[in-house]
Amino acid sequence: MHDLKKYIADLTNSIQKSLDSIDSLTACHTFHTQFLGKKGSIPALNDMLKECTIEIKRKLGPIIQKLRAETEIALNNKIHFWTIKEQDAAVEKNSFFDVTLEKNIVAKGSMHLLSLVTHELEEIFISMGFAVCKGPEVEKSFYNFEALNIPKDHPARDAHDTFWLDGYPDLLLRTHTSNAQIHTMQAQQPPLAIVSTGRVFRNEATDASHDFMFMQIEALLVDKQVSLAHLSYTIQTMLRNFFGNETLTIRMRPGYFPFVEPGLEVDASCPFCTTGCSMCKGTCWIELGGAGLVHPKVLQACSIADTIYNGFALGFGISRLALLKYNIPDVRLLYTPKIPFLSQFNTLNR
Structure with missing residues (x-):
């Protein structure tokens, strides 16, 4: 050091x-x-x-x-x-400068809003000691399902409307970025603090808040004596930094995810109001994602001693976080080539 x-x-x-x-x-x-x-x-x-x-x-x-x-x-x-x-x-x-000459306007390019938000979130986790890891978008079934305690006959598998590759029965477009965490846990032993970001795919209908492709961020911490207190602090720190609101708080409700036990649904106090607004639909709370303590079977699938180590995992939609922070009404706007809409975020480029 x-x-x-x-x-x-x-x-x-x-x-x-x-x-x-x-x-x-x-x-x-x-x-x-x-x-x-x-x-x-x-x-x-x-x-x-x-x-x-x-x-x-x-x-x-x-x-x-x-x-x-x-x-x-x-x-x-x-x-x-x-x-x-x-x-x-x-x-x-120049002795003569013709002020009547027309200027050639050259359009200035910039990073896409989702790329900017992804980078911002990664930087927040890096400041907390996490390392960024990446995984393939085309993945084997084992890394997307089985290693995450979702075997072939598991009912939770029905909730993942998956894109499978024709002619390759074991290959699919990943439904979450957890596959990157499995690859990392198989290659390294704890302690681990990693964050994975990228595109994920779900075979579902599109509307203002859903799309068949969206950006996701997941974080994983594996060490000795990891608790829900560590998870709560990490989520709250991330959200406070991202929304620039030091009074933002979170609450956790029981939820079900096969790869964590207990599973939790995470809500955040509305960063835009204290009495209710259109963003939180008058409740003062906004549902953001899922989290929990890593299921022992996930650790076992990666040859990690679950009697010694445990951990927490969390997952949020980057697209949803971007919609909330910049008050964007429709997620589909992020994936359409509408330059007037996209160019309004040029000032965010560093």
């Missing part, structure tokens, strides 16, 4: 020196590539953090995220400054 902390301090000093030496837009782009790009120094810190213990992740994760945010703000200020300065220099260089 000491070495990584020292590396972060040295990197912070290096970033400041590089910022001070920026003298053009070209230098701004070089700075971005060096420190913020896909292979830059700051993203590399997250890769280093993945190899650390949960305790170190909890201590250094927020420091890394703060460093990234401050660096992006400082760079944006530099870009703004040098853009104006170079434009002014270009005007002065």
Whole structure:
């Protein structure tokens, strides 16, 4: 931890020196590539953090995220400054500037709202010490059902209207992102703190709040003596950070999910009101997803000693969280190529 902390301090000093030496837009782009790009120094810190213990992740994760945010703000200020300065220099260089010339408007691209929300949620979990894991969208039945305590004759399987691949009786489009957690538990031994995000598929009719494809986020913690208190704290921390509401609270109701015992339905106090509104339908509570303590059979399927370890799992629809946060009336709007609708979220891009 000491070495990584020292590396972060040295990197912070290096970033400041590089910022001070920026003298053009070209230098701004070089700075971005060096420190913020896909292979830059700051993203590399997250890769280093993945190899650390949960305790170190909890201590250094927020420091890394703060460093990234401050660096992006400082760079944006530099870009703004040098853009104006170079434009002014270009005007002065030309003796004649025709103000009547039409400007070629170039449309600016941006990340999709669901990608932005997914990234935001992942960053929240990373700050709590979780590591992001991914799984295949085309999956074997075992990882989607059997390993999650849903055998072929289990009635809960009927609730999953599944897309099966023609000619491949054991392959399907995953109905949840839990498959990524099974792959990870088979490859690693506890303690584990992972979060998986991605597209999932259900063969069902579409309406304003349902679609055959949607984004999902699931988190899993496996360790010794994990309790519902840990689960409650994790969910509440995630939702408070996501909605920017420090007074938001949650409640849990009994629910049934084959892969957890006990199973719980999670509601959150409405982040938009205290007396009832259209979003919560006057109840002051909004249903968000499911959670619970990991069923021992799931641990056994991954060769994890359920007499020593236990854990919690939670799952929420990213699409639903996006609808709630940005007051979007119909989930289908997120998947249609309506540029006027999608472009209103361009300002969210960092």
